[in-house]
Amino acid sequence: MTGIEDRLRDALAAGAGIVRDDGRTRALPLPRPRSRAARWWAPSAVAAAIAVVMAITFVLTRSVAPPAPAVRPTPSVSPFASPVEQVWPNAVHEIPGTVPGGQAFVPQLFASSRVVVGHGIDRKRLDSVWSYDIGSRRFTNIVPPNGFTGLSLAFGDGYLAWWAVGNRKAEIWVVPVTGGVPRRLASVDGRMSSYHEAVGAGGLAIADDAVVWSPGDGGVYRLPLKGGKPTLMSGTRGLYLVEWPWAGSPRDARLNGPPIPRPMERLKNVLTGEIRDATAPAGRTSWDECGVTWCLRGMEAWRRDGTDFRVLPGHGRSRSNLYAGRYVLLRQHDRSGKLATAVHDLATGSTGLLFRKPEHRGHKSTSTLETKNGMIQYQTGRGTHYLVNLVR
Numbered sequence: 214m215t216g217i218e219d220r221l222r223d224a225l226a227a228g229a230g231i232v233r234d235d236g237r238t239r240a241l242p243l244p245r246p247r248s249r250a251a252r253w254w255a256p257s258a259v260a261a262a263i264a265v266v267m268a269i270t271f272v273l274t275r276s277v278a279p280p281a282p283a284v285r286p287t288p289s290v291s292p293f294a295s296p297v298e299q300v301w302p303n304a305v306h307e308i309p310g311t312v313p314g315g316q317a318f319v320p321q322l323f324a325s326s327r328v329v330v331g332h333g334i335d336r337k338r339l340d341s342v343w344s345y346d347i348g349s350r351r352f353t354n355i356v357p358p359n360g361f362t363g364l365s366l367a368f369g370d371g372y373l374a375w376w377a378v379g380n381r382k383a384e385i386w387v388v389p390v391t392g393g394v395p396r397r398l399a400s401v402d403g404r405m406s407s408y409h410e411a412v413g414a415g416g417l418a419i420a421d422d423a424v425v426w427s428p429g430d431g432g433v434y435r436l437p438l439k440g441g442k443p444t445l446m447s448g449t450r451g452l453y454l455v456e457w458p459w460a461g462s463p464r465d466a467r468l469n470g471p472p473i474p475r476p477m478e479r480l481k482n483v484l485t486g487e488i489r490d491a492t493a494p495a496g497r498t499s500w501d502e503c504g505v506t507w508c509l510r511g512m513e514a515w516r517r518d519g520t521d522f523r524v525l526p527g528h529g530r531s532r533s534n535l536y537a538g539r540y541v542l543l544r545q546h547d548r549s550g551k552l553a554t555a556v557h558d559l560a561t562g563s564t565g566l567l568f569r570k571p572e573h574r575g576h577k578s579t580s581t582l583e584t585k586n587g588m589i590q591y592q593t594g595r596g597t598h599y600l601v602n603l604v605r
Contacts, residue, residue, distance in 0.1 A: 292545075293555070295565065295566060297566055305601050305602075312352050317333070319332045319333075321585060322368050322587070322588060323602050327347045328347070329347065330345075333358065339362075341354065341359075363376055365586070368419065370422055371389060373387065384400045385398045418457045425446075433445070433449035433454050456505055459480050472501070474499035475500065478490065491517050497510060497513070509535050513525070534584070536556075537603035539560045540557065543564075551570070554570070567591060567599075587602070
């Protein structure tokens, strides 16, 4: 059809739509003999009708409002996630902030799903080690006051281990988690660096009845719990312990100089020799952190092989961290602009709200937020600790 025919059809259809149908049958008018004048008038009437239809079409077209210009969609403001105790009810615990005798208690790790191990603090100095049973709500003293002079704890195979400094060397100490007299396992050479603070417990772990660690200049060393001489594990020179039995390079020295754009690009299983190289997804060339399974860049994440790219439901810092290999802390805000802190699980896509930021100046806020050894810890004004067992 031509353009005129299309408009004529649409106008007639519109006119038919306003005619009321009462359902009565009417006779067709009889044909009238066509005079000479009629024969002259017919073509003129058709032309006039077309002109009228075009005029009606023009008026109708002008009377309809033009389509609104396209509006670029704005990112929706995510509401707060559900409270973390609703998302992971078996992983959230509230425990006392002081041990018997009044010392402040600083949780360090979960020795099991129900036992928390941490330090007792006297005059802002770590001087003892305690465990707390969540089920029985009882503390047990592992290392008595003035018997602990180390740093962050590591746990495995029923033992606790930590670094200490003595005779200008790094010392490794161990004690059974059930309690006892701490024992110096070894005094080792090799400088300790800021990298140890980034990975926790000084790059120290306990596995297969031995203590394993990486010194500041790299390599994975092993020392049996029963004692002996530290040995460098084969094929680990220049690697740094990430998560037993995985070690990698280059290390992320973010606390000592500018950050490395592709930390832990290559991982090696020090027991089997398996290699896992990291691959960035299309359009990305770097990352903040790359663990055994997940890589993280700001509020973007993907699997180590470059697949399963996603944008996280919130806002983060310029550089983000992985916790327990798969969790990330983020900030959220609701439609009114109120802020909150949440934890997101990359493996499941679940997000749990930890706490909201106070709305008024001077309001008692959360005093601390710490992440260590697969655990998130934060306090409230009531002096109790809230723990989220990420491993659980």
